[in-house]
Amino acid sequence: MSCLAKVCFITSAALMSFVAQAADEDPWEGANRVIYRFNDTLDTYALKPLAQGYQFITPQFLEDGIHNFFRNVGDVGNLANDVLQGKAHAAGVDTARLLLNTTLGVVGFFDVGTRMGLQRNDEDFGLTLGHWGVPTGPYVMLPFLGPSTVRDGIAKYPDTYASPYRYVNDIPVRNSAFALDIVDTRASLLSSEKLITGDKYTFIRNAYLQSREFKVKNGKVQDDF
Structure with missing residues (x-):
């Protein structure tokens, strides 16, 4: 089998695998x-x-603040699922973020946690x-x-x-x-x-x-x- 034929065969096999996987998923x-x-x-x-x-x-600072506020609200769900997954470190980070952003961040309007190096987890x-x-x-x-x-x-x-x-x-x-x-x-x-x-x-x-x-x-x- 020539190199070109091998490439075509591999490509066709990969494409068929992808199509089959897509059919299984959807x-x-x-x-x-x-x-x-x-x-x-x-x-x-x-x-x-x-x-x-x-x-x-909406002024950019206000749009950012509103977005931060809703993300802070969402951190409650992140924390709950951190605990359910047994992720102690992530739970600690999200707890700290909630406390900092809700207090120093004025109910989450400012994302103080991220500025302090506490990266937000995204869990559900x-x-x-x-x-x-x-x-x-x-x-x-x-x-x-x-x-x-x-x-x-x-x-x-x-x-x-x-x-x-x-x-x-x-x-x-x-x-x-x-x-x-x-x-x-x-x-x-x-x-x-x-x-x-x-x-x-x-x-x-x-x-x-x-x-x-x-x-x-x-x-x-x-x-x-």
């Missing part, structure tokens, strides 16, 4: 694409324009389940919520217990804070859209699955090639 691709188109349409005509308007009228109950060996299950595109898996989708409900919205009784305040959180999150992703290439659905799916695997394995992911 067996409901047809339905997922329908939901993705719904989400993308909603984002294009509603959420993205809101995020762009928010970013345009889906990652906790993955840490203890629960498989991801098939890829799922959730209406409104976006990319997920069966494991991560189920884990979203327990995550709500670490969210403050569950404990806010004033409905207008709760809804306003929740809406601002969503718009702030979408605004923070505007610059990332430039990285998307090729089929947008496939790009988002692969990026999500790879990111989750990376986090579950704490960055210790082997390259298949």
